[in-house]
Amino acid sequence: MRAAPRLLRLGGRLLEAAITLWLLGTLCFVLLRAAPGGPFDTEKAAPPEVQAVLDAQYRLDQPLLLQYLGWFGDALRGDLGPSFQYPDYTVNQLIANALPVSALNGGLALLLALLFGVGLGAWAALRAGGWTDRALMLLAGLGLAIPKFVVAPLLVLLFAVTLHWLPAGGWGEWDNVVLPVIALALPNIAYCARLTRASLLDTLSADYLRAPRARGLSETRLLFAHALKPALLPVAAWLSPALINVVTGSAVVEQVFGIPGMGRYFVQGALNRDYTLVLGVVLAIGALIVAINVLVDALRGWMDPRLEQG
Template structure:
């Protein structure tokens, strides 16, 4: 188990180094600099700004200096937000994104698993058909299209919610629905197929033959084994919700890190782009790392098999 976790952690660090390197050199490959859009700035002042942020040095020197700063937790100063550190901006704006993402993740798992369970238990009946039609629609409609439709119908036409803003509990409803539609659809289909397979397994028939009651069979055998594929999907689902929130935050006017990310790309704020990209990368890799550990804890047999392979 310890060796398995250590291997996962090592590969996570390697992936993070690759992410930092690729992002850094891609930015440097783009012509121009962050101060090209500044108006009425003399060449002397522009040269001083380039020197202040170390942009006048060779690219390889900038790269190794940045790696050294990252190791110490220094993401540098924003090139567009005067005298503000990148880590401070990320910390101030991530709170709204964290709240939205956490609610969307929990909502997606609960509703998706429930729909999948109902569809499996009532296989080829009305509930199964309705759940699967809803799942197909949820996977087909992009989140930004759904967000716009929700705004138009529920906010403008029926005046049930605010069109934009993130001030109260009711303001969570529309962005959470828009972010959760695709994950719910995928989880529902995944849970349905997995539970159908488990329900027809030999050990379930044996449990029934032994006279175990329905609730005991469901909670001890069917749900525990049927939920394993969903646990595997939690990592990619977290990635989808986090990256999808970039657009959703723009649509609903939520002052989260997604909105800042779009602005820093537009403004070519190198330090902010690097900081937010690394922050997103760490979040996604940690989500995957925790998912792998949770998968092993739920099914201890995987530890032995993977340990032999490693």
């Protein structure tokens, strides 16, 4: 009997995910077609016969509704179409090559943000009001205030140009990963540290901790044994917007460091009106965000079973 409500919730989440992706793809399709210009508009116009062949090849000679229905039918079969900008590749091939790159950078950035953010937040909570706490929160505030398009060039200037410790860009070696991951992780480390500190301070002042505190448990042991797991519930809920932050930030970071990831393809596709590439990247990122939201909900349900019952 308990399995039935879980199956219903799972079915509801899958239906919600499908509707979300459909709306996302449809809105992106309409906005791309509404933008001025086209994928083959250049300073030197192509001969009319060449333009006609290109329009027929990419269905641009059809009415807008037929273009949408054709794209939607192909997308349902998993075919995202050919790329306008990279004619030798399909969108599926470009995404298959770019997704592991962006996933590696984003995954490492989130892991770094969680490790340092939770650690620094817990350290600040145990020393609340002291100079260590104030210094860490000041640094966290600076980390939130400085945008990624400023952080990334500063990292290049310091570690690549001045110190010559790391390469300024490129991809293929382990040291190419360091600076992009740091640039993506810094704002998330700052936010995670502030969130962890605030949540731990609330948890450590809860009534249910009076008994173990009266038994003589130190604040450090009290934190790890009783307070840390419930205090991390807000951090688990923050993982979804953190992922969105990493995805949106990757467009800037991958451009700065010349990384062949999803963000760079999205920017290049938008600048060149590559309709199919932009739509494919949007759908891939949307599906990833939906999947992460489902995993985060499951994680929060494990940490607090009352959420599952609700």
